[in-house]
Amino acid sequence: MSYVTGLRCRECGAEYPQEPFHVCDQCFGPLEVVYDYAAIGRALSRERIAARPRNLWRYRELLPIDGEPQVGPYSGFTPLVKADRLAEVLGVKELYVKDDSVNHPTFSYKDRVVSVAISKAIEFNFDTVSCASTGNLANSVSAHAARAGLSCFIFIPDNLEQGKIIGSAIYNPRTVAIRGNYDDVNRLCSEIADKYRWAFVNINIRPYYTEGAKTYGFEIAEQLGWRLPRHVIVPTAGGTILPKVAKAFRELAEIGLVEASMPKIYSAQAAGCAPVVNAIHRGSDLIQPVKPDTIAKSIAIGNPADGYYVLKAVRESGGWGEAATDAEIVDGIRLLARTEGIFTEPAGGTTVAVTKKLIEQGRIPRDESIVISVTGNGYKTLEAVAAGVASPFVIDARLQEFDSLHQRLVEPRAARLAGA
Amino acid sequence: MSVHVRIPTPLRRFTGGAEEVSAGGTTVGHVVDDLERQFPGIKERLCDEDGKVRRFVNLYVNGDDIRFLSNLETAVKDGDELSIVPAIAGG
Numbered sequence: 168m169s170y171v172t173g174l175r176c177r178e179c180g181a182e183y184p185q186e187p188f189h190v191c192d193q194c195f196g197p198l199e200v201v202y203d204y205a206a207i208g209r210a211l212s213r214e215r216i217a218a219r220p221r222n223l224w225r226y227r228e229l230l231p232i233d234g235e236p237q238v239g240p241y242s243g244f245t246p247l248v249k250a251d252r253l254a255e256v257l258g259v260k261e262l263y264v265k266d267d268s269v270n271h272p273t274f275s276y277k278d279r280v281v282s283v284a285i286s287k288a289i290e291f292n293f294d295t296v297s298c299a300s301t302g303n304l305a306n307s308v309s310a311h312a313a314r315a316g317l318s319c320f321i322f323i324p325d326n327l328e329q330g331k332i333i334g335s336a337i338y339n340p341r342t343v344a345i346r347g348n349y350d351d352v353n354r355l356c357s358e359i360a361d362k363y364r365w366a367f368v369n370i371n372i373r374p375y376y377t378e379g380a381k382t383y384g385f386e387i388a389e390q391l392g393w394r395l396p397r398h399v400i401v402p403t404a405g406g407t408i409l410p411k412v413a414k415a416f417r418e419l420a421e422i423g424l425v426e427a428s429m430p431k432i433y434s435a436q437a438a439g440c441a442p443v444v445n446a447i448h449r450g451s452d453l454i455q456p457v458k459p460d461t462i463a464k465s466i467a468i469g470n471p472a473d474g475y476y477v478l479k480a481v482r483e484s485g486g487w488g489e490a491a492t493d494a495e496i497v498d499g500i501r502l503l504a505r506t507e508g509i510f511t512e513p514a515g516g517t518t519v520a521v522t523k524k525l526i527e528q529g530r531i532p533r534d535e536s537i538v539i540s541v542t543g544n545g546y547k548t549l550e551a552v553a554a555g556v557a558s559p560f561v562i563d564a565r566l567q568e569f570d571s572l573h574q575r576l577v578e579p580r581a582a583r584l585a586g587a
Numbered sequence: 588m589s590v591h592v593r594i595p596t597p598l599r600r601f602t603g604g605a606e607e608v609s610a611g612g613t614t615v616g617h618v619v620d621d622l623e624r625q626f627p628g629i630k631e632r633l634c635d636e637d638g639k640v641r642r643f644v645n646l647y648v649n650g651d652d653i654r655f656l657s658n659l660e661t662a663v664k665d666g667d668e669l670s671i672v673p674a675i676a677g678g
Contacts, residue, residue, distance in 0.1 A: 178643070190673040192597035195632065195643040197674070299675070354647060357672045361596045361606075370675050405675075456654050470652065472674035475642055 169233040170207045174198040174374055177476070185231075187291045187366065189373040197473070198374045200231040208422035213393055216424075223279050223382040229418055230283055230382070231375045237289040238311045239282025241271040243382050247390035250539070252506040253519075257526055261536040263396070264503070265387055267543070268511050272310045273334065274544035275303035275465075275512075276383060276408060281368060283379030285311045288366030294318060295365040299356035301349050301404070301465045302331030303543055308368055309338035320365065322352050327464060330547035348459055350470045369405075377473075380408045384415025387538055388425050395419075396430050397535035400522045402514045402542060403434040403443045403488070404466035406473030412540075413480040430538075433531070434481050434488035435521035437461035437496060437513070443474045447481060447488035454478070462493045462551045463513035465543055487530050491520035499523070500545060500552055510545035518542075590618050590663050593670040601626040610669075615646060616659035618669055633671065643674045 174183040178196025189198055207228045219225040223243025224236045246266045254262035267276040281304070288296050295318040298308045305321040312319035319340035323332070324347060335342055345352045360370040368376045388395055395416055401409040413432055420427035436444045439461030446454045454474040459467035471477070481488060491499065499519035504510050511519075522539050525531045545552065560576075562568040589609045594602050602608050610625065612618040623630035633644050639659075640646060646653045647670040653661045663669065 189675075190595075190597050190643075192600075193632070195597065195641055195673050197643065350652070351650070353675050354645070354650070354670065354672050357595070357675055358593065358670070373675065456652055458655075470645065470674075472643075 169231070170203045170210070170228055171231050171233070172201045172203055175201045187288075187293070187371045189371050200374050200378055202229065202231075204418070204421050211422060211424070213389075213424060216389065223282060223379070223386075226382055226385045229378075229385070229415075229422075231378050232283065232286050233290055236282070237286040238315050239278065239286070242278040242282045243270065244386060245270050247387060247538075248507060248509065250507050253503065256502065256506055257523055259526060259531075259533045259537060261534075263387075263391075263536070263538045264507060264509060264541050265383065265538055266509055266541050267383065268509060268515065268541050268545070272314075273303070273306040274547065275307065276380070276540075276542040277303045277307040278311075279382050280304075280376045280379035280407065281307040281311050284308075284366070284368035284372045284376035285315055285317070287375040288317075288368070288372055289315065291366065291372075293364070293366035295320065295363075296368060297321065297356075297360075297363075297365045298368045299323075299349070299352045299370070301467060302327050302334070302547070303465050304369065305340075305342070306331065306334040306547075309335040309340040312340065313338040322356050322359075324348050324352055324464075328548045328550050330549060331464075334547055349468050350456070353470075353472075377407050377411055380411035381415035381418065383408060383540070384412035385419065387412075388416065388419050391536075393419075393425050395425055395428060396538045398433065398486075398531050398537045399430050399540065400433045400435055400518050400525070400537070401540045402466050402518050403436050403474070403477050404468040404471065404514070406443065406471040406475075406477040408540070408542065409434055410473060410476040410480040413484060429484055431486040431531075432481055432484040433486045433521065433525055434477050435518045436488065436490045437463040437466060437517050438490040438492045439463070440467045440469055441490040442469060443471060443477050444488035444490045446474070446478055452478065461496075461513075463496055463517050464548075465512055466514045466517065487525065489521040489524045489528075491517050491524070495520040495524075497552055497555055501555065503541070504545070509541060511541045512543040512545050512548040513551050514543050515541040515545070516551075589665055591666070591668045592618065592622065593668065595671055595673060597673065598629060598632060598671065601629040601632075613662060613664075614659065615648065615653055615661045615663060615669065618663060619659070645672045645674055646670070647672065 176191035440459035500516035
């Protein structure tokens with residue numbers, strides 16, 4: 168049973184039936200799913216959720232599908248890691264990492280939105296799914312389409328990391344690389360979506376797709392024992408996830424599953440592509456698009472469709488935004504790996520670096536609970552850190568060689584320690 | 588002076604279903620005014636009460652976002668292509 172009553176324009180409030188349709192034809196505003204929260208409140212409880220399988224569909228009343236979930240039976244419910252060693256380095260008391268680098272099946276938060284989008288596409292009887300992507304979305308659409316037996320076209324910029332390209336190609340979609348950046352890909356796809364009757368997960372299926380991002384927020388609350396943290400730092404690319412995490416917290420409060428004490432939410436961007444953070448710093452409502460130039464390719468979106476809603480959500484929460492340089496991003500990746508054993512992609516390095524900045528600026532107090540959003544996996548973007556890690560010591564297979572290496576590496580250190 | 592204008596689905600009810608139409612003018616703003624003359628009601632969909640391009644509308648001249656050029660003052664010439672594209676999510 169579905170609790171969806173229709174679609175509504177986020178700008179002008181015009182209402183529409185539930186269809187594969189994403190733009191208000193009055194004002195071009197994005198359409199959003201409308202639910203009957205009173206009925207959901209009666210149907211859903213903490214106990215009911217706790218009794219369900221550990222995947223994102225445990226919150227299905229708050230997701231826009233009519234029938235049974237069609238894909239994503241193992242997606243979501245990723246670990247909320249208590250990050251004590253990172254907390255010590257950053258000098259804070261209570262720190263968590265919401266770790267979507269291990270999301271099933273393609274190791275990014277995109278497995279959430281795609282599970283919902285493709286389930287919905289199947290409900291709408293599409294036989295072909297598609298997307299414009301900086302990599303992670305293409306990986307996820309390709310994998311879920313393969314398992315659902317759907318045809319798949321993906322569109323990517325022509326400069327992506329090898330891991331992101333092969334990470335889609337292995338599932339055998341038709342891949343089209345566009346000469347240009349993500350914003351060029353998006354513009355073309357918008358015209359393709361108009362012409363071909365496909366389910367473009369981030370275009371005509373967007374109202375449903377974006378709802379999947381709420382599950383990241385639902386899980387944070389549930390995994391904290393149905394409590395909201397005080398501060399959440401979220402990376403911003405197109406602007407889908409941050410407003411949806413805010414919406415998730417609001418919805419849980421609305422149906423009575425958590426107390427309504429909303430966290431402050433912070434946007435993290437790469438300095439080489441920070442249109443939203445720039446607008447936050449300027450105090451402006453106007454997002455001036457930029458031409459991206461950063462190693463954080465998964466968040467290199469210079470013209471963020473939902474940037475305005477990121478601004479709104481950040482401001483309403485009392486949060487802020489910061490940008491990290493490429494060097495700071497790499498340091499962020501290494502810091503998370505060395506303290507918590509989590510290897511994230513540059514988007515996650517950005518979030519870690521920005522969190523560090525916000526703490527040092529005093530914007531995030533050191534004695535309140537903090538959640539860092541890690542939305543992607545570092546094994547897909549080895550290029551970003553390859554130059555900064557140590558190469559292996561190469562020796563022959565003889566114990567004597569290892570002994571002398573060990574002496575070289577460890578004993579001087581032991582001597583130093585003894586001397587100190 | 589004639590510019591080719593690519594019309595997205597939500598606006599085709601103004602153009603009698605046409606995906607591409609011709610319009611005249613020396614700037615993007617003039618082209619939008621000419622569209623309004625040919626297809627009354629279309630400008631209100633593209634621009635707000637102050638005459639600025641709406642937040643969720645992207646306009647491209649030969650593939651370049653007019654916000655990187657001179658917004659509605661961007662010059663156009665015979666044979667240019669103006670695309671009207673709704674903002675889209677993704678990543």
